[in-house]
Amino acid sequence: MRNNNYQKALNMLIEALNLAKEVDRKDIIALSTGGIGHTYLLQNKIDEALEYLKQSLHMQEGMREQMGDAYVGTLIDLGFAFEKKSMLDKALKYYKQAYKIYDSTGNQRGKDKIQKFMKDIKSNQKYIDIFNSYKVELENNNYQKAHKLITEALELAKEIDRKDFIALSTAGIGNTCLLQNKIDDALKYLKESLQMQEDIKEIMGENYVDTIIHIGLAFEKKSMLDKALQYLERAYEIYDSTDNQKEKDKIQNLMKDIKSKI
Structure with missing residues (x-):
């Protein structure tokens, strides 16, 4: 519809x-x-x-x-x-x-349907457990382990056909690449994730804005400062529409740093 x-x-x-x-x-x-x-x-x-x-x-x-x-x-x-x-x-x-x-x-048909839903939840929980482990490894700068876990999470997300998890995992791979200064790879995955998220913005929440910000940071690392500002301004507009002053301040500081380089 x-x-x-x-x-x-x-x-x-x-x-x-x-x-x-x-x-x-x-x-x-x-x-x-x-x-x-x-x-x-x-x-x-x-x-x-x-x-x-x-x-x-x-x-x-x-x-x-x-x-x-x-x-x-x-x-x-x-x-x-x-x-x-x-x-x-x-x-x-x-x-x-x-x-x-x-x-x-x-109602056996109804029972079968609900059983499938509950089975899916177990798969979803497994995904969340893997994703949380990925975040721990990322925070500890264990990028190789983090990359392995987020790739595993992506495969599981595809198996259970969760578009939000697929987008989240794809962004996760991009973020891991970004932290390793693999900028071209980072942009590839982050852009792919952003495209997936466009139709599910409400579900993705702040993950959607984070992806936009990370694309901006990736372009900054490539010294493509106009592009970087373009994405950061887009993120700023979203936070402005939700009156999130704390995040607005963060992005303003990022934009200020970029503008000082132009």
């Missing part, structure tokens, strides 16, 4: 929600609220999705039987949203609730 279709869907759901409130239909209010959350989830706007999905679930608690599959669907959406935020314990909590309901109703 394209962005304009998402907006149309949201507009229709908001209209349905307002109408449901007018006629005091609690089930439709809960359903519309969950629908808004689901639409945000499809757009990778995870925080907004969680806000509406939690509201919907709370509304549905007193009328589970009436809500039927919608209640289980909300549980699954919440699990998926928390999984996207790499909050895997919370994701499992909601998946297990959904599984329990499917088990009690003998």
